[in-house]
């Protein structure tokens with residue numbers, strides 16, 4: 001019989017012992033559980049009381065994730081597709097969310113930037129394990145005007161500007177020494193010139209067609225509430241887990 005989500009198997013030695021030099025991936029996987037009550041508190045979620053539009057619920061859940069001590073709730077998976085339609089995914093920072101969409105920033109000539117030029121459509125995935133919550137956002141993506149992207153970059157840290165100035169994102173790197181040299185001069189320039197322009201750095205906005213909220217449940221009666229954009233607002237539907 002399958003064991004409960006939270007129950008370790010008492011008959012197995014702990015494969016997570018730090019002195020193990022021969023990690024067994026499958027043994028480790030079997031030893032792990034999601035939503036361990038020591039770190040996760042699954043809140044009740046009543047979809048009937050959810051707001052009429054997804055931004056309000058996202059904002060509430062985001063604030064609750066921060067309050068619950070969720071590590072890095074503002075990081076998200078960004079999924080794109082290349083010109084052939086093949087999928088790709090990576091982690092980026094959420095820069096904002098408002099009536100015009102969810103925003104993130106990157107280089108227009110990076111792999112994802114090129115994919116977004118070829119297919120201006122993306123999906124975002126947030127996972128907040130402290131509350132067993134997931135949010136998925138899908139829709140068309142547009143690039144914000146250049147000055148908005150530059151202003152967003154210059155409002156961030158020196159490190160963010162130095163990283164953007166380093167550039168050549170996703171190109172093949174010859175050596176770590178080359179990276180160290182380029183990054184060193186990028187840091188110097190970022191400190192000297194906090195408004196240094198980075199023409200490839202682009203702020204993108206994803207205007208959702210769909211936003212799905214998933215609330216995990218210990219009995220696996222997970223609640224999924226999907227918002228779909230309609231001609232005059234948003235429709236809501238529950239989904240089987």
Ligand SMILES: Cc1cc2nc3c(=O)[nH]c(=O)nc-3n(C[C@H](O)[C@H](O)[C@H](O)COP(=O)(O)O)c2cc1C
Nearest residue numbers: 075090091092093105106107110111112113169170
């Ligand atoms: C926590 C975290 C946050 C990141 N945030 C960004 C970001 O906001 N923008 C960005 O271009 N890359 C960010 N990256 C790096 C991307 O994951 C990725 O390595 C890089 O953008 C190249 O992706 P690409 O080759 O698909 O274009 C982040 C990585 C991590 C682990």
